[in-house]
Amino acid sequence: MYDLPTVRADLVLIHAPAVFDFRNRRDLYFPYLCTSGDVPITPLYEYFPVGFKTLQRSLGESGFDVRILNLSSLLLRYPQLDLERVLASIETRLFGIDLHWMIHVQGAIAVAETIKRVHADTPVIFGGISSTYYADELVRYPWIDMVMRGYETHGPMRELLGALRDGRAPEGIANLLWTDRDGAVRDNGFTHVPESYSCGIDWASQPQTKSGSMPILELLSTQNAGCAYNCGWCGGSRDAFRRINPKKRPMARKSLEEIEHEFDTARQIPNLDQYHFYSVGSYNEPKPRMRKFLEQVGESNLKSISYEQYHLTSDEILAEMARTNKRSIITLSPESHDPVVAKLSGRGVYTNEEMEEWLYRAFDAGIFEVDIWYFIGMPQQDKASVQGSVDYCAHLLEKFKGMRVSPFLCPMIPFLDPASTFFEEPDKHGYRVFCRTVEDHRRAMGRASLINRINYETKWLSRRDLVHVGFDAVAQLAEIKAEVGVYPPSLARNIRRKVIDSLEFLEEVHRADCLEDEKERARELDLLGDEIVRRNAEILFDGVANQAFPIQRGIGGRWFDEMLWDEDTLDRAVAGAPEPAPVTG
Numbered sequence: 358m359y360d361l362p363t364v365r366a367d368l369v370l371i372h373a374p375a376v377f378d379f380r381n382r383r384d385l386y387f388p389y390l391c392t393s394g395d396v397p398i399t400p401l402y403e404y405f406p407v408g409f410k411t412l413q414r415s416l417g418e419s420g421f422d423v424r425i426l427n428l429s430s431l432l433l434r435y436p437q438l439d440l441e442r443v444l445a446s447i448e449t450r451l452f453g454i455d456l457h458w459m460i461h462v463q464g465a466i467a468v469a470e471t472i473k474r475v476h477a478d479t480p481v482i483f484g485g486i487s488s489t490y491y492a493d494e495l496v497r498y499p500w501i502d503m504v505m506r507g508y509e510t511h512g513p514m515r516e517l518l519g520a521l522r523d524g525r526a527p528e529g530i531a532n533l534l535w536t537d538r539d540g541a542v543r544d545n546g547f548t549h550v551p552e553s554y555s556c557g558i559d560w561a562s563q564p565q566t567k568s569g570s571m572p573i574l575e576l577l578s579t580q581n582a583g584c585a586y587n588c589g590w591c592g593g594s595r596d597a598f599r600r601i602n603p604k605k606r607p608m609a610r611k612s613l614e615e616i617e618h619e620f621d622t623a624r625q626i627p628n629l630d631q632y633h634f635y636s637v638g639s640y641n642e643p644k645p646r647m648r649k650f651l652e653q654v655g656e657s658n659l660k661s662i663s664y665e666q667y668h669l670t671s672d673e674i675l676a677e678m679a680r681t682n683k684r685s686i687i688t689l690s691p692e693s694h695d696p697v698v699a700k701l702s703g704r705g706v707y708t709n710e711e712m713e714e715w716l717y718r719a720f721d722a723g724i725f726e727v728d729i730w731y732f733i734g735m736p737q738q739d740k741a742s743v744q745g746s747v748d749y750c751a752h753l754l755e756k757f758k759g760m761r762v763s764p765f766l767c768p769m770i771p772f773l774d775p776a777s778t779f780f781e782e783p784d785k786h787g788y789r790v791f792c793r794t795v796e797d798h799r800r801a802m803g804r805a806s807l808i809n810r811i812n813y814e815t816k817w818l819s820r821r822d823l824v825h826v827g828f829d830a831v832a833q834l835a836e837i838k839a840e841v842g843v844y845p846p847s848l849a850r851n852i853r854r855k856v857i858d859s860l861e862f863l864e865e866v867h868r869a870d871c872l873e874d875e876k877e878r879a880r881e882l883d884l885l886g887d888e889i890v891r892r893n894a895e896i897l898f899d900g901v902a903n904q905a906f907p908i909q910r911g912i913g914g915r916w917f918d919e920m921l922w923d924e925d926t927l928d929r930a931v932a933g934a935p936e937p938a939p940v941t942g
């Protein structure tokens with residue numbers, strides 16, 4: 358095998374696959390739809406935090422060389438690569454790993470452990486939302502030297518890289534929790550909690566790919582950290598933000614100049630007119646800032662843009678959205694058709710009737726599409742209530758036929774967000790939480806059965822229901838979409854077939870995974886091993902699809918598919934590489 362050329366940097370930021378080592382793993386089954394299908398990812402969860410891009414820019418401007426390695430994407434595209442050899446080709450002062458989304462807990466810790474095998478003396482730092490929440494526990498793992506807490510880490514990271522360059526101990530650097538030479542945990546305090554989110558993304562260069570068919574060309578940005586709203590299931594809600602960060606005001610905004618920088622750099626992308634822009638969290642933007650944002654949209658030749666909205670968008674903003682891009686898409690998340698469930702989910706600020714009237718206004722104003730998301734796993738939501746949401750979706754599709762109203766259903770799996778109100782006070786809201794600590798979650802993510810990976814259930818839906826009822830609801834909705842002519846019938850049939858098939862097989866895996874006796878469990882799982890490997894290969898390596906675009910698309914070229922080396926170099930490296938050995942446990 359050809360060795361990869363050495364990459365030298367001050368900081369290498371690594372995005373770990375949710376589960377490591379997923380390749381040829383015989384004891385872990387990834388059923389179809391196990392990511393819920395809201396965004397185009399595999400069960401490795403390839404998005405890295407956009408903060409990687411801002412850290413790269415801001416630290417780069419201070420003279421530090423920061424590189425990004427999306428290990429999820431790299432190992433999906435090049436499963437023959439040996440991680441230790443990949444890591445041996447990197448020389449850096451510091452490895453940074455995101456544990457932003459809790460879903461990455463098993464993979465992030467396993468990658469840290471592997472780094473330490475290859476580079477025993479290079480420090481490893483964790484950061485992101487979940488790292489901040491669980492910093493005290495994380496820093497006690499022998500492979501994690503430091504945790505950088507906070508929603509805004511540019512300044513402290515600059516100081517840390519400076520200290521490492523000068524050979525100083527990281528004394529006094531805000532937000533840092535670290536282990537000193539004697540193995541004692543040192544807490545520098547969590548005091549850097551600024552009002553503004555200091556840095557915008559540099560979009561000018563995008564990962565290039567030869568992977569071919571239907572590349573996913575998308576930019577994604579959020580104009581703020583934190584949230585103005587307080588949905589009980591959400592680990593980024595107002596109260597969750599306050600639990601995680603020592604800050605009363607649960608919001609930090611990017612300045613308008615930084616947002617402008619994002620658009621300026623995006624405009625340098627030569628084929629920007631083929632890119633979709635996903636504006637997450639635009640519901641948190643007050644009107645004057647939203648207007649400025651829309652001005653920028655108007656000056657950019659984006660193919661399309663979607664806005665998440667909490668309330669029904671005002672007529673004035675609807676008109677601006679439509680004027681500034683002719684394919685403006687609005688995403689609403691009423692979470693349930695049932696007003697009681699919707700309210701308990703933190704929504705319910707408009708009725709179904711109000712939404713339907715508004716839909717006419719939105720299309721009259723020139724909005725291109727409205728996506729409407731319903732959640733599964735909410736308080737007081739039982740099977741009948743989920744069915745009610747499916748039926749309401751059917752009603753919407755019938756009533757707004759030909760008008761690009763797209764309802765979706767999303768089972769909330771595998772995790773209820775740590776730090777969310779329902780996670781913190783489960784009994785009060787009808788929830789039961791199976792995992793509390795990092796270690797509980799890490800073990801859960803290593804379970805063969807998706808049902809055993811789920812960290813919660815509700816009084817109304819068990820873990821098994823969340824999967825079965827949830828997947829069936831998605832399949833039903835696909836069938837309804839076929840009936841009204843939104844999907845080709847073959848697509849809906851295919852979704853139903855995959856759901857039935859993966860649920861049947863999941864039951865076999867689940868039975869084996871629930872065996873008390875460890876040896877017996879291992880033996881039974883091993884009997885299913887070949888079939889698990891075959892099925893997982895389809896889910897992992899055949900490209901990505903999501904509910905909004907349920908057709909497999911190639912991996913590579915998404916803004917987060919940064920693989921550290923170019924594809925020609927990687928192709929040469931894997932030529933003649935041996936097949937990876939089967940892995941268990």
Ligand code: B12
Nearest residue numbers: 402403404406407408453454458459484485509510592593
């Ligand atoms: C935008 C967003 C997304 C975007 C992705 C944005 C992105 N790539 O960054 C999309 C829509 C794709 C998304 C997807 C998902 N999301 Co989301 N998302 C959010 C949202 C609205 C904002 C988060 C955010 O980016 N804030 C900005 C700041 C805080 O982060 P940042 O700039 O990226 O990073 C800074 C710091 O965090 C830190 N940092 C981060 N990583 C690291 C690493 C190191 C080493 C260091 C030093 C620092 C550091 O430094 C950065 C610079 O200052 C929050 C809700 C909220 N209000 O917070 C949910 C939220 C983060 N998402 C959540 C979840 C569950 C998901 C999904 C798992 C859902 C799903 N089943 O599909 C997926 C995971 C996708 C994946 N990994 O592939 C949960 C996470 C809860 C938890 N603790 O696990 C949240 C809190 C709420 C929610 N339920 O939506 N999400």
